[in-house]
Amino acid sequence: MANDRTASGSEPLVALYRMMVLIRRTEEQLARAHQMGLVPGPCHTYVGEEAIATGVCANLRADDVVFSTHRGHGHALAKGVSPRAVAAELMGKATGCSQGRGGSMHLFAPEIGLMGTSGIVGPSILQGAGAGYSFKLLGSDQVSVAFFGDGAVSNGAFHEGLNMAAIWDLPVIFVCEDNMYATEVAFRDATRVQDVAQRVRASYDMAAVRVDGNDVLAVRQAAEEAVARARSGDGPSLIDCKTYRTRPHAEGMRDGGYRTAEEMAAWKQRDPIAAHAAWLIEAGHASAADLEAIEAEATTTVNDAIEFARSSPFPDPATAADFIFSAGA
Amino acid sequence: MREITYTEAAREALAEQMAVDPSIFVVGEGIGERGGNFNTTLGLYEKYGPMRLRDTPIVERGFVGLCAGAAMTGSRPVVDFMFIDFILDSMGELLNQISKIQYMSSGRIKMPIVLRGCIGIGGAAATHHSGSYYPLFVHIPGFRVATPSNPYDAKGLLKTALTGDDPVLFLEHKLLLNRRGPVPEAEYALPFGQAAVIREGSDATVVALAVMAPKVLDVCDELAKDRLDIEVIDPRTLAPLDMATILESVGKTGRLLIADETFGPCGIGAEISAQVMEQGFDDLDAPIARLNGVHTPTPYSPSLESAIIPDNAAIEKAIRDLVAE
Secondary structure: OOOOOOOOOOHHHHHHHHHHHHHHHHHHHHHHHHHOOOOOOOOOOOOOOHHHHHHHHOOOOOOOEEEOOOOOHHHHHHHOOOHHHHHHHHOOOOOOOOOOOOOOOOOOEHHHOEOOOOOOOOHHHHHHHHHHHHHHHHOOOOOEEEEEEHHHOOOHHHHHHHHHHHHOOOOEEEEEEEOOEEOOEEHHHOOOOOOHHHHHHHHHOOEEEEEEOOOHHHHHHHHHHHHHHHHOOOOOEEEEEEOOOOOOOOOOOOOOOOOOHHHHHHHHOOOHHHHHHHHHHHOOOOOHHHHHHHHHHHHHHHHHHHHHHHHOOOOOHHHOOOOOOOOOO | OOEEEHHHHHHHHHHHHHHHOOOEEEEEOOOOOOOOOOOOOOOHHHHHOOOOEEEOOOOHHHHHHHHHHHHHOOOEEEEEEEEHHHHHHHHHHHHHHHOOHHHHOOOOOOOOOEEEEEEOOOOOOOOOOOOOOHHHHHHOOOOEEEOOOOHHHHHHHHHHHHHOOOOEEEEEEOOOOOOEEEOOOOOOOOOOOOOEEEEOOOOEEEEEOOOHHHHHHHHHHHHHOOOOOEEEEEOOEEEOOOHHHHHHHHHHHOOEEEEEOOOOOOOHHHHHHHHHHHHHHHHOOOOOEEEEOOOOOOOOOHHHHHHHOOOHHHHHHHHHHHHHO
């Protein structure tokens, strides 16, 4: 892609766009694959929330670790898992990132720091804190990121995990993706304090900021500060990202009754990808043609991923009980 | 050979491994400067400090989940629950995470974590401090479960737990903690899945778990005076369970009793019994018998507490009945 017009220093900003588009295209194609019956299990998409994983993971090294949620495709992709490995895992194939053991909710790529997405709300917070404990104990400057939704904030794991991370100064970044609904229960009905950052500052004396989760630059800036704090030994942080998922909780689920069409339409107007595209062009970091090229590239990549997944073999049934214990045990 | 207590033996295993493996850390309530309610970590805080002997808030779910994350990223946590009853607050982290991470990650993430605590009925501890719960963990794929019955086994099995890469429940019966026994000065480890024939005999086989092992041995000494020659097996680990040793013994004696202080329904005795019927039915000269604690929460009052655990008289009757079949 020729980028003569792009000023020096633009590439990291354009890369944010590239990653968000890759996540969006992957999710759209996975949703389609689900509709076609190619995904045998559930599929929770990240559409609308791409700026958060993108902005946070842009600050991470390959040896930093991420603990994620049931809505974790975006975290996996942003941490560097290939669309091929994600798509193949959702289709239950041997080439998937969990070799067909996990599906949408159990994506693993520990070799690049994706320590698992999870079907249970809360453990990502505790495990993220635990990785921080490891790094501190072992004298490493790695950092740990725990992603979770507003649905985890009233769970005991949140209180216990943030409290331990605070009292022991663990190098952890807690990222709350407040998309306003825990499945279909509104956050406003689940807490008296929807400002998670305020709660965290007051309860745990932890650095905490509230940001527009649909503004990739705002997320990236907050994460940059939090990662620097963790890496330099100054303890944990929380980033409270306000966002919205524009597809149902899971593909194929009825999406009415708990939110209005007006609300959804309003949030679609705040699309993080469109907003960043407009900013990139206005600030002179990219042209419309540049961005179109990026979109075309993402489409090609994701089409290839879907085709790869479709043509990959299913795992050998004889291996169904492999990996329960460590090798040689 | 020198004799030390069960607790001293286990602590020696921990101290030896902490000295050679800086990734080991212990979490629990009062395991830091205090050295543990049961002296499990006595003297270690002075050597290793708070990062490796971490006193925690009372948040069992929290610190078990935290230790899962630590085990996934290069550390080797030891969770010291004090009373194992407290583990129940962390069941989701155990059954949904710790036991499944190796599988879900197709073997790329290890889960070297030791979950230890005292089990069993005794001392009027009442029902929140008297549970054993090991059948729950044996039922779930992904756990190793050790129930040592003497100081030698306690040290050897904890050494193996601290050098393996799997989650291990290390369960110490509270009535065994201060019992003394021979433990060599030289380092050693005992493999999991290897039962011990702790008494040889030919008239019947008794599989005796945890605290039942010394009790059954005492009873068998008495029965020997009546020329009853009983073989006693201590499985030492319940997962993996060494069925080969049990089957071999049943092949010799033709009679089997499983003595276990914990509950009968869906318990270890039920499992052993089923496996013997599947694999050793033709060797049996009598129906398999089980001796268990009463299926009830644990009462406080000594008169009630002693009524729910199999005492020596009950063990003797069960063995005599089995031999008379």
